[in-house]
Amino acid sequence: MNIGEASTQSGVTAKMIRYYEQIGLIPRAERTPAGYRDYADADVHMLRFIARARDLGFSIAGITELLDLWRNKDRRSADVKALAQARAEDLRQKIAHLQDMAGTLEELARTCAGNERPDCPILQELAVQTAPAQGNRKYRNKDSTSIQERIRS
Amino acid sequence: MNIGEASTQSGVTAKMIRYYEQIGLIPRAERTPAGYRDYADADVHMLRFIARARDLGFSIAGITELLDLWRNKDRRSADVKALAQARAEDLRQKIAHLQDMAGTLEELARTCAGNERPDCPILQELAVQTAPAQGNRKYRNKDSTSIQERIRS
DNA sequence: CCTTGACCTTGCCATGATGGGAAGCCCCAT
DNA sequence: ATGGGGCTTCCCATCATGGCAAGGTCAAGG
Numbered sequence: 001m002n003i004g005e006a007s008t009q010s011g012v013t014a015k016m017i018r019y020y021e022q023i024g025l026i027p028r029a030e031r032t033p034a035g036y037r038d039y040a041d042a043d044v045h046m047l048r049f050i051a052r053a054r055d056l057g058f059s060i061a062g063i064t065e066l067l068d069l070w071r072n073k074d075r076r077s078a079d080v081k082a083l084a085q086a087r088a089e090d091l092r093q094k095i096a097h098l099q100d101m102a103g104t105l106e107e108l109a110r111t112c113a114g115n116e117r118p119d120c121p122i123l124q125e126l127a128v129q130t131a132p133a134q135g136n137r138k139y140r141n142k143d144s145t146s147i148q149e150r151i152r153s
Numbered sequence: 154m155n156i157g158e159a160s161t162q163s164g165v166t167a168k169m170i171r172y173y174e175q176i177g178l179i180p181r182a183e184r185t186p187a188g189y190r191d192y193a194d195a196d197v198h199m200l201r202f203i204a205r206a207r208d209l210g211f212s213i214a215g216i217t218e219l220l221d222l223w224r225n226k227d228r229r230s231a232d233v234k235a236l237a238q239a240r241a242e243d244l245r246q247k248i249a250h251l252q253d254m255a256g257t258l259e260e261l262a263r264t265c266a267g268n269e270r271p272d273c274p275i276l277q278e279l280a281v282q283t284a285p286a287q288g289n290r291k292y293r294n295k296d297s298t299s300i301q302e303r304i305r306s
Numbered sequence: 307c308c309t310t311g312a313c314c315t316t317g318c319c320a321t322g323a324t325g326g327g328a329a330g331c332c333c334c335a336t
Numbered sequence: 337a338t339g340g341g342g343c344t345t346c347c348c349a350t351c352a353t354g355g356c357a358a359g360g361t362c363a364a365g366g
Contacts, residue, residue: 004313014314015354034361036314045282052279057254060352070276077273081265084258084275091255095248101210102244105237112234120230122237123223126205129198157342167343168325187332189343213322 003029006039010047017047025050025064058087156182159192163200170200178203178213178220211240 007014017037020026026046029037049070053063065083069075108122160167170190173179179199182190202223206216218236222228261275 002314013353016352018316019352034314036361045280048282049279052281054352055254056258057251066276066279069273070280073271075271075273076269077265077271077275078267078269080273080275081262081267084262084265088255088258088262091251091258095251095255098210098244098248098251101208102241102248105209105241105244109234109237109241112230112237114231114234116229116231118226118228118230120222120228120233122230122233123219126202126219127198127223128205129201155343166324169323171345172323187343189332207323 001039001044002032003037003039006037006044006047009044011051012047020047020050023060025060025067056087057091062087154192154197156190156192159190159197159200162197164204165200173200173203176213178217209240210244215240 001009003014003017006012007017010017012020017026021028021037026043029039029043032038046067049067050063053066058066062083066080069080069083108125111121113120154162156167156170159165160170163170165173170179174181174190179196182192182196185191199220202220203216206219211219215236219233222233222236261278264274266273
């Protein structure tokens with residue numbers, strides 16, 4: 001089966017299949033004499049595994065670990081469980097952060113008249129003239145993860 | 154004041170200040186004869202506004218809109234409110250998605266013994282041999298947003 | 307047998323927001 | 337005047353993904 005069919009059957013785009021191969025997440029595919037990648041049902045099975053893990057928000061690194069465990073018949077289920085739990089905790093933390101933001105926004109929106117007049121507590125809040133409240137720290141904490149990073153799944 | 158001090162006072166790294174200038178989010182800074190960027194208190198004020206908006210999860214595009222409204226004395230507070238609400242709804246949707254994932258993971262983890270044996274329902278679940286359940290569609294829906302994209306704030 | 311269109315190949319570029327680093331200039335205190 | 341730290345620009349990397357382009361291949365129909 002060629003890459004298009006493997007894509008259809010696994011739900012992973014052809015582009016991503018090639019990418020996964022390139023970064024070593026999946027082994028290099030067999031090739032037909034013409035150079036086309038050739039997949040077996042087992043490959044599709046693996047791709048589907050990847051797709052599901054991805055749907056649960058696992059990163060490539062996490063999927064790598066899961067795949068290793070999947071293939072390892074001597075695995076300890078405790079290791080798998082630990083991975084899942086770590087991922088869940090990660091998500092719970094992100095959720096809490098997003099909830100903070102959403103709550104703040106909703107509260108601000110609630111206090112805004114939302115009419116034709118220009119005065120708006122939302123802008124006022126964003127524009128408060130508070131000191132950075134970071135003591136004598138000259139630059140932002142180097143190892144503090146950035147907002148975007150913290151938010152990403 | 155030079156970029157380092159503006160950074161300290163605003164909580165925005167020098168790197169990001171230059172970036173914001175480059176993409177046109179903030180106007181080009183004045184320069185000293187030596188070519189150093191020179192900032193006034195008003196600039197720091199604006200940077201702080203940006204930092205706060207970022208902390209609420211607004212993207213650069215959203216911040217651009219907020220800044221425009223902030224500067225526009227003829228704004229309608231309804232427009233600001235709409236921005237905040239849209240952002241909040243966006244967040245609520247992402248939260249729901251993350252909660253789905255976390256819930257699934259926790260449930261799977263709960264059913265896993267987590268011992269020395271290899272059998273694990275988590276891996277079993279990821280490896281289910283279900284058909285892609287997408288009818289006769291050959292490739293994934295072109296305009297379906299990717300998981301990662303959906304998750305990002 | 308040849309054409310056509312759908313598929314495959316590789317390779318490069320872009321995303322968004324951010325950090326890292328290099329090479330070179332500038333400023334101030336000793 | 338020298339040294340160290342700050343500034344400048346420019347380039348590269350991240351992560352997972354899509355898009356595009358140039359060229360090879362396959363299968364169906366004339």
